[in-house]
Amino acid sequence: MPEARAGAAATPAQSSKDNKGDQGTRSPDAGSGAAARPRRRQARGEARIAQLLEAAAGVFCSSGYNGASTNAIAREAGVSPGTLYQFFPNKEAIAIELGEQLMHRWRETYGAAFVVSHIELPLDRMLDTVLDPLIAFNCENPAFAVLTHGSEIPGVITREHDILHASMLTRTEQLLGAYLPELPADQVARTAAMAFVLFKAGLDLVMEHEGEEREAYIRELKSVMYRYLEPLVCDTPDGVTPARIDTP
Incomplete structure (x- = not known):
């Protein structure tokens, strides 16, 4: 993905300039201090970037991507537009x-949720283990939905989201295939979709x-x-032991 942080790209050049200015007749102690200053500047820059991104997340959620502006983001972050630029x-x-x-962070979340070891759990607890972190991530990061839906979103984000979507569908199919090994592959694919x-x-x-009300909808989901998958767990061929389930 192309680098988006103008400030992050400028830091090494600025550090190089500063280092050249520090060359010459300096004591070892002075040189050591000069080496520390760029690191402190970089840390401050990363903190400012985090501040701006947090502000942007809030503005995108309240105004949408089209309605957001750099001035609004700067205002939300408590900095001047010049600082943002x-x-x-x-x-x-x-x-x-x-x-x-x-x-x-979404990749890390669903990567931890879709693990084959979960097939040892009864269906209701497997659903809790898989769905809870996915739901929590989206609730804690509402800007994720804003930035992954809509025709006005930058194309690089849309392409990355499409790749992520396909990967999640594949992981869902793999998990269900392991949980319901008696199902034909084409039925597993349809069930996963x-x-x-x-x-x-x-x-x-x-x-x-x-x-x-949100908690009530989580329970409904x-x-x-559960009710969609439970008949598949119980409807097993003769001689096959069905996976154990605990009815919610």
């Missing part, structure tokens, strides 16, 4: 950087609500998923 040339660069960070669509639709409803 030291790190990002435009709104698109901010969105790409934020989207990249969120998708990296349907379960994936059910989850996405239910997640949209979850994200539209807060508090107790899990109930729908």
